[in-house]
Amino acid sequence: MIRNLTNRILLVLVLVVFALLVDFNSEARIVNPVTDEVLFFRNLTPRLGLDLQGGLQVLLEADVPENITPDSASMEIARVIVQQRTDALGVNENVIQVAGDRRIVGEFPGLEDTDAVLETIQQTGLLEFVDTGDFAPEPGSFLVTDYSPSGEPIQAPEGETVFHTIMTGAELDSVSVGTDTLGTDYIINFVLKSNGSKVFADHTSANAGKFLTILLDKQVISSPVINEPIIGGQGSISGGFTYETANAFAVQLRYGSLPIPLKIVETRIIGPTLGADSLNKSLIAGLIGMAIVALFMIVYYRMPGIVAVISILIYAAFAFAVFKWFHFTLTLPGIAGFLLSTGAALDSNILIFERMKEELRNGRSLVQAMDLGWTRAWSSIRDSNLAALITSAILFWFGSSFGATIVKGFSLTLALGVIISLFTAIYVTRTLLALFLKTFKPKNFELWFGL
Numbered sequence: 001m002i003r004n005l006t007n008r009i010l011l012v013l014v015l016v017v018f019a020l021l022v023d024f025n026s027e028a029r030i031v032n033p034v035t036d037e038v039l040f041f042r043n044l045t046p047r048l049g050l051d052l053q054g055g056l057q058v059l060l061e062a063d064v065p066e067n068i069t070p071d072s073a074s075m076e077i078a079r080v081i082v083q084q085r086t087d088a089l090g091v092n093e094n095v096i097q098v099a100g101d102r103r104i105v106g107e108f109p110g111l112e113d114t115d116a117v118l119e120t121i122q123q124t125g126l127l128e129f130v131d132t133g134d135f136a137p138e139p140g141s142f143l144v145t146d147y148s149p150s151g152e153p154i155q156a157p158e159g160e161t162v163f164h165t166i167m168t169g170a171e172l173d174s175v176s177v178g179t180d181t182l183g184t185d186y187i188i189n190f191v192l193k194s195n196g197s198k199v200f201a202d203h204t205s206a207n208a209g210k211f212l213t214i215l216l217d218k219q220v221i222s223s224p225v226i227n228e229p230i231i232g233g234q235g236s237i238s239g240g241f242t243y244e245t246a247n248a249f250a251v252q253l254r255y256g257s258l259p260i261p262l263k264i265v266e267t268r269i270i271g272p273t274l275g276a277d278s279l280n281k282s283l284i285a286g287l288i289g290m291a292i293v294a295l296f297m298i299v300y301y302r303m304p305g306i307v308a309v310i311s312i313l314i315y316a317a318f319a320f321a322v323f324k325w326f327h328f329t330l331t332l333p334g335i336a337g338f339l340l341s342t343g344a345a346l347d348s349n350i351l352i353f354e355r356m357k358e359e360l361r362n363g364r365s366l367v368q369a370m371d372l373g374w375t376r377a378w379s380s381i382r383d384s385n386l387a388a389l390i391t392s393a394i395l396f397w398f399g400s401s402f403g404a405t406i407v408k409g410f411s412l413t414l415a416l417g418v419i420i421s422l423f424t425a426i427y428v429t430r431t432l433l434a435l436f437l438k439t440f441k442p443k444n445f446e447l448w449f450g451l
Contacts (some may be wrong), residue, residue, distance in 0.1 A: 005438070008431045015095040016314055017189065022321035044324045048109060049331030049409060050270060052279045055109040057268045062102040063261040071103050079104055081258055082121045085251050095329070104262065109329075118264060120248050127169030128215040131203070136211045136223045140241060143215060166203050171196025173233075175254045177246045180238065186246040188237040197233030205229040214239075216249070263343070279342035282335050289339065294345060301353050303440070304449045307432045308349040315345050315424040321419055341417020344388060348425035351377040357449060366437060373431060381425065388418045 022028070028372060030040040050057055060082070062070045071107050082104060083096040095107045108117060129218055130145055139141060144157070147165035174191045179442070192200055204226045213223040214237050218335065222239040294312070297305035323330060356373035364372065392415035399408025442448035 005431065005434055008427070009435060012314070012428055012431055016317060019314075019317040019321035022324055025316055042325070043327075046324055047116065047327050047329045048279075049329045049334065050107045050109045051332045052276075052330065053110050054270045055107065056114045056117065057108075057109045057270070058106045058121070058264060059099075059266040060104040060106065060121065060262040061265045063263040064102075070260050070312075072098075073103075075102070075104070078258050078262060080258055082106065082262075085120050086117055094321070103265070114267075114269065116244065116248060118267065120251060121262070126215075126217050127172070128218075129166045129168075129200070130163045130213045130215055131166055131207065132211045132213040132223065134210065136179060136225075137213055137220045139220050139222060141220050142218050143213070143220060144428075145215065145218065163213070167196050167199050171199070172254075175250045177243070177250050178236070180236075185238060186241040186243055188241070188246060188250055190235055190237065192233040192235075194233075197231075200233065200235070201229060201231040205231070215277070231366055277334075278332055282332060286339050290342070297346070297349075301449070303436060303442065304349075304353045304433060307436055308346065308353070310432060311349065311424050311429040312342060312345055314428055315342070317422055318424065319420050322416060323413075328412065328416070329409065331409040331415075333407070334413040337410040337412070337414035340415050341388075341414050341421050344385065344418055345421030345425055347384065348377075348381045348421065349429055351380050352425070352429070360449060366442070370430075370433065370437070374426075378426075381422070385418050385422050389415055392418070 012133065026043075026045050028040070028042040028044055029038060031038055062075070064070060079096050079098050079272070083094070086094050086096070086106070086108065094109070097105055099105045106121065111117060128145055128147055132143075144160050144162050144449050145165045147168060170189050173193045178187055179185065180188045182185050207226050208228065210226055211224050212224050214221045222237060226240070228309045290312070294309045297308050297397050301308065319341075322328070352373050355377045356369045359369035359372045360366070392411040395407050395411035396415070399411060
């Protein structure tokens with residue numbers, strides 16, 4: 001029989017109360033009653049994936065010849081830069097991951113301004129300060145410069161002038177959005193690193209009255225005149241920006257240039273109505289399935305079946321609380337993994353109950369049957385759950401390596417569900433069953449256990 005049953009019951013009650021508080025609240029907040037200072041805060045709003053709340057999915061590909069395979073390090077750097085750029089634009093809960101050798105998959109749940117994101121993520125973000133001498137090119141035009149990120153020699157088309165790049169955006173130390181002295185136009189303020197500051201000071205000192213043209217991805221942003229030497233390592237870029245375009249430009253500069261150019265291969269926009277409809281249907285299907293399984297457990301196993309149903313409800317409360325507390329993203333495949341892990345939890349209970357029934361048929365006392373049932377069922381429960389966790393790990397690796405977010409979400413929720421179901425089957429179910437047996441003291445095993 002279980003020792004310290006009271007302590008186990010209290011622990012289960014505390015965990016259930018905490019889980020329910022997380023499940024039915026959108027935030028957790030602890031406030032100092034004297035000063036009203038917020039001591040602790042955590043957002044508990046469920047994170048829904050692209051397929052549940054709608055948004056944008058975009059497939060990017062390295063814009064290099066087919067016979068050239070980008071190295072994995074460059075693809076990972078490109079992924080990080082795209083992640084940083086979209087985070088800085090205020091896009092929340094986005095998922096950016098490398099898919100295969102030359103593709104990157106981006107998912108942006110709940111995104112509304114798709115044009116700004118698409119424009120930002122595919123630009124290489126190569127900033128150049130170019131000496132154009134007495135020539136002032138028109139904003140928006142393209143120039144040929146002698147700088148190439150790959151280091152390969154530049155071959156200009158016949159008749160084109162090749163301009164000299166003084167320095168690139170790699171020398172930028174910080175970038176911010178501001179306004180001009182009149183407060184009417186938005187500008188990009190920048191601070192240079194020590195080496196860039198010296199180069200900038202030397203060039204502006206020797207070229208007063210000349211044009212210093214600023215290019216982004218070889219396109220002219222602005223072409224200001226060097227009125228006086230700039231020796232402080234600070235400057236600004238003007239170009240008729242709105243706040244949105246200035247912010248997008250600053251993001252591109254702040255997070256550097258992409259090591260390889262990216263092109264958009266495919267975009268897919270999912271409406272929020274479709275996502276909500278999918279979620280509702282999934283939840284209805286899950287509830288119907290749970291109701292059928294609960295009915296079977298109660299009819300076939302009687303009192304242990306009732307205990308199992310209560311344990312599964314507690315399991316569901318625990319699992320949802322974990323998803324909300326740690327901000328795991330819920331997707332349709334993730335919900336499928338969660339429901340599958342629910343089956344694993346019931347499977348553990350069934351193994352235990354069947355072992356108990358065997359011991360009762362062999363003449364064991366109720367206490368002996370319960371203890372032996374748990375002991376002899378444990379090896380099967382352990383092996384089956386371990387196999388599920390190994391499978392989940394393989395699927396998670398596959399989803400991470402090949403950009404299969406559907407597989408990744410399924411494997412993550414399945415693994416979490418298996419771990420939580422193992423706890424509820426071994427700890428919660430056993431505690432509840434011991435409480436029931438102690439409370440009701442059943443004598444007619446056939447009636448109470450369905451022998």
